[in-house]
Amino acid sequence: MKVYLYILSLFFCGITYSQSTITGVVKDGNKKPIPGANIKIIGDSAGTVTDQEGNFVLNTSKNPPYTIEVSSVGYGTKKIEIKSKNQKVSVNLDDEETLLNEIVVSASRTPERVRESPVTIERFTIKDVKRAAAPSFYDGLENLKEVQMNTSSLSFKSINTRGFATVANTRFLQLVDGMDNSSPLLNFVLGNLIGVSEIDVQSVELLPGASSALYGANAFNGILFMTSQSPFTSQGITAYAKYGNTSQKAAGTNDFYDYGVRVAKALTPHFAAKANFTFMKGTDWYATNYNGLTKSGDEVIGVNRTDPSYNGVNVYGDEAFLNLKNRNAFGSSAYNLLPNIDISRTGYNETDLTESLVKNAKMDFSLHFKPWANSEKLKDVEMIWQSKFGIGNSVYQGASRYNLNGFFMQQHKIEFKGKNFFVRGYTTTEDGGRSYDMTFTALNINRAWKSDTQWFKDYGSAYGNATLGLVPGTGTTPAEAHAYARSKADTGRLLPGTPEFKEAFNRVIANPDVLKGSKLVDNSHIYHSDANYNFRDIIKPVEIQVGGSYRVYDLNSFGRIYTDDVGSIRYNEYGVYTQAQKKLMNDKLKLTGSIRYDKAKNFDGNYSPRLSFVYALDEQKNHNIRGSFQTGFRNPTTQDQYIGFDIGPRALVGSAPDNLDRYTEVRGGDPDNNNEISAAGQTVLGIGPTGTITLSGRDAYENSFTERSYFAFDDAYRAGPPSGLADAAENLVKANVPIVKPEQVKAFDLGYRGTIKGFALDINGYYNIYNDFIGGFNVVTPYYGNAETNPTDFSDNSATKALVNRDVRTYQVYTNTSLTVKSLGFGLGLSKKVYKDFELSGNYNYAQFDFDQAKDPDFEASFNTPKHRVKATLGNDKLFKNFGISVSGRWNSEYIWESTFADGIIKEATVIDMQANYSLTNLKSIIKIGATNLGGKEYGQVLGAGLIGQQYFVSWTITP
Incomplete structure (x- = not known):
């Protein structure tokens, strides 16, 4: 804490040294200010960004003459020569009718223009944060092409792309400043619990589809990259206050509050620091589905x-x-x-x-050091220490519904990076707080x-x-x-x-004992390191990169969720990769090849190759086609392997080889809690009314019936004559549950980016073939007897009689289907200035999958994705002086929802959102008002979660 207080004190301390102060304003071709434009000194580390009125102040110790570069997304770049100290400049940037020149990094782990990206990529910038018709920038991501949002709670939203959506989205990766946001215990991201503040967002890049070749096992369906602003280039104090209402039939109208402050300072050309704090509080959507x-x-x-x-x-x-x-x-x-x-x-x-109370407080601190800021060759070398903390109340839905009360996560990172490399290590720790089932x-x-x-x-x-x-x-x-x-x-x-x-x-x-309580206990960790080096300045003909990562999981739920009652479970995984990239035909053709090898404890190693191309059809590169083929894989999660979680009607048992014997469960012994063994079963087992029997994970995986066949048997037997025991037993099928292994995909992607008559177009199609698809399904384990398909043994100690007496336990087990799962989709995105400064953007996505359910009736693929989705936004940042407005709309078709909690139908929904903003120049402020779901018809995105109502909000943001 003393260190943090010292850092904060530095923000308000001045350091005197000889410096130049360059002031200016950046405007567009219509003489309108451009907020968020980047200004940097060429050959120096100093830089800044413009405020909402396009003004900037740039301090540097560099003596004139030197040159500054001014740039902004959607505009051209200009260079201005600075000849004297305290010079004032005015810069006009020309509009670019296409966004194809935006720079992205995630697609190939190297800076490249969107037009050159070998795969589909979406981007969300500072400009989009301002114009988003949503209560937060994270909510605004829902309007991106390919994105499907799954709302489990007002503050817990899961982003998914390309199908197989769940609240616990383990097939999608979210990185914030290079750190995986996933919960160590749960293996998936808890929304923006420990993410980034909207006033600290620099950019968001979305990479839909398999990306294992560069990013490893969890980058199976896509990745979201969130990058925060650097204190070297974005300085000063920024703050916002947001107030609004949520409105829902079940919950009524309730207040919500959202506050945030960002403090950043470059104390010298070599040293900078920043701190962020945000707090949000509101009332959750009431879950009142009484079907x-x-x-x-x-x-x-x-x-x-x-x-x-x-x-x-x-x-x-x-x-x-x-x-x-x-x-x-x-x-x-x-x-x-x-x-x-x-x-x-x-x-x-x-x-x-539950109180249905939503809270989220998060803060982060970082120190940035550029030891060679004045060196032309080493000016980009930077050392960063960053700490992030997040605590919140929310609701998570898995096999049950869980109230996350005081759930706490923290991350600490040390990073050393430069123009062509990075090396980072970080740790993630969490505490379940007062959470309960x-x-x-x-x-x-x-x-x-x-x-x-x-x-x-x-x-x-x-x-x-x-x-x-x-x-x-x-x-x-x-x-x-x-x-x-x-x-x-x-x-x-x-x-x-x-x-x-x-x-x-x-x-x-308050009691973690499932016989008497419901508390969830967790103190798990992730230790992760990764590195990358680009040889582009050493090897000229071909751009070559190499890199790798190493991760250790340390699971510690004290036996409440995992089989770690006698000590934490530790296991590791690592990966190495290389990529080669070459431009041909006067840079019109770019070829990229990547391959990665990953190895995890309990599983054989996997190779993930990727081949891709981008070809410009014209000399100006306004028309570009792209294609890629890659294989990806996903290791079974910590839950798939080591869970041992009693949720009442059934228990969840992971299938790591050692977990089958680690997991044990005592049944019987407590007849007062509906856990008794029948009198007939007591006789078979040779025990009394309070006697017990111990089952293990091995029983669940090796001596069980499929739940579907058990239900058919039970219904037939209890229906009575003419069906007898022998006839009913013909329905029984022994569960064949192999040990879970990695899931694999072959992904084909083809697309086009270009401009046609002023329209910026992005068209893509994909086809995925999944093998060893991972899923969970239920089995029924008898307390005695041997599980067999169509059994003929009806003696008193047979498994059939155990079913008759209901001396059984239901387990959810994890395995792979032997069938091939296929999915395909199509996407179209477009944008255009349609009238004066009005901008229209829209996108359409089609998705479907193919799985022969009849051949594996007990397996649920859980595609959970609408076949059709349409989104559109119409906005004008300059409707009149200092005033901007935007309207967004979304529609999705009806689709089937499958999960371990409930199966059913998610109805089609049409949602209209709107916002207006006004800049108060003298106060360096922006006032924004907005409303979501203007039609008022409540809709759902997760079966079992509360229906989503309306939100109204007003915010005041103060900029430096």
């Missing part, structure tokens, strides 16, 4: 909550169920009256289990009041009495008897809002 779920997880729209086996999408605790006839705890006369259906306990709504919260609040066994006994007894007419004023029909039985069993239940409920809730979420 039911079938046994297989399919959403049933409009199901009546009075259904005895009701299991609501956003209702928890109703996962505890029992077939009363199967577990007869009553007399023989009552047995004939009990229904042959599953009865579920009364659950609690999600809104009863909503399913176990509800289950254990119910059990704290009344055990499952007692509740079902009360239900069965009351049902029998009502059916026999022994309860005055109560009907004898099944529906009437069920209603009476539930009210009787629920008498005295802990009700939300009461002191008794609050006391039980607080006790449960």
Whole structure:
């Protein structure tokens, strides 16, 4: 902390040395100011950017004469000679009708113009941040071509490209200043929790599609690169304050606040520092989907909550169920009256289990040192120390819904970079804070009041009495008897809002023991290093790069989520790559070849080659075609390998070879919590009513039935005659679950970039072939007996009888499908100045996949992507003096959503957003007002998450 206080004190301390102060203004061809234009001294490290009025101040110790270079995205570049100290300059930049000259780095790990990029690439700049009709720049990324946003919470949004979208998007990589933002424990990015402040964004580059050849295993479906501003070129104090409302039918109208400040200073030509702090607070979208779920997880729209086996999408605790006839705890006369259906306990709504409070505070500090700033050859060499911290409240949806309460992440980086190289190392650490699982919260609040066994006994007894007419004023029909039985069993239940409920809730979420609590515990780490060197200044005929990376995972959930109860789990992975690039035919043709080798513990090594070309069809390079072929791979995540997570109705078990024996689970021993073993099963196992049996991960993977076949067996058997046990058993299929291995893809990409009659066009198509596609599915493990397809053994100790007695446990396992999965897509992006200073941009994406579900009915590919998406933006930054406006619209077609939480339909949606901004020149400020989802029709992006309503906001940003 003393170090941070010292750094902050430096921002407000002056250092006196001989210097020149160059002031000026940068405008466009219509004499309108250009904000965010870059000004740098050629041959020196000094530089700055213009404010919202196009003004700049450039301090340097360099003595005239020297030359400055002025540039901005969408405009040409100009050089101005400085002949005297304190010179004032005025620069007019000419418009470029195309964005094809923008410089990008991510596509080939080397600076190149967009027109020369061998793959599809999208870019979001400082200019786009200002004009985005969205509450934050991160929300504004949704309007980029190829981007699909999945909103799990107001503050937790996952970006995806090219299909197979999930909240836990492990196929997509997000880098901030070169650091992977992924959670060490979860293996995916938690939105912008520890990302970058919108007043510190320099640029965002999106690289859709497989990129393993340069970026390794996790760059499977795409990468998002976010780069922050340098304190050498962007100095001063910038601050913003944002206030608004969220509006949703379920939650009503609620306030939200967002504040941020950035402080940056180049104290000398050699040393600079900066600090950022942001804070956001609001009310989350309420998740109020009360449709039911079938046994297989399919959403049933409009199901009546009075259904005895009701299991609501956003209702928890109703996962505890029992077939009363199967577990007869009553007399023989009552047995004939009990229904042959599953009865579920009364659950609690999600809104009863969370405050729906969204918070996010993040800060970062960095020190930048250029030891040879005055050297022409070494002026770009820079050493950086950076620390980032993020803490927040949000909701994450995986196999259950999890309230991330005080979830904390931090990253620390040391980097040494120059014109042609970088070497960096960083660490990521996280702490689960007070986070908890909503399913176990509800289950254990119910059990704290009344055990499952007692509740079902009360239900069965009351049902029998009502059916026999022994309860005055109560009907004898099944529906009437069920209603009476539930009210009787629920008498005295802990009700939300009461002191008794609050006391039980607080006790449960503070306890990590799943038998009594729901707290999530986590203190995991990632240690990562990578390096790259470009030989372009040494080897001239061909530009050659080499690089590599090394990563160590240190998983530590104290046995709550992973099988690390006896100590943390550590494993590593590394990769090396090289790339060669050559221009031919007077630079009209550029060929690029890359190859990478990666190796991870538990898996064989993988090679990922890429070949690509870019060809200019004309001398001016206004028409360019590109094509690429590459193979990519994805290592199974930490969850795929080492998870051992009890979520109540089932447990998640990873399939690393050593995890099959690391994972063990005790069943039985606690009949009060619906964990009993049937009387028949106790006899087979030779145990008493409180006896136990231990299952392992090996049982889940090697001695299980597919869940689908178990459901078919159970339905057939319990339907009664004419189906008997032998007939029902013909439905059973033993689960064949190979150990999970890396997933592989062959990716073909073809595209065109060019300008036609003033339109900037980007057209691309892709075709992907996936092998060993990774997924999870459910299996049912019997407590005794051997799982077999179409079994013929019906003895008392057989697996078939275990199924009859429901002496079984459901597991979610991780494996690969043996079938090939294919996906293809098409994208079109265009932009044009349509009238005066009005700019129109739009894009369309088509996506589909091919998977023969009938050949592998238990495997879910979870494509989760609309076939059609259309986006458009119309804006004018100069509608009149200091005033700009933009309107954005999005539409997507209906599509199927598949996940371990719920399966169903995401409806088509049309969303219109709008913003207007006004620059207050004298105050160096921008006032911005905006609104999202102007039509007001609420829509969903994740089945199980809250519907997205409207947002209104006003912000005030003060610039240097």
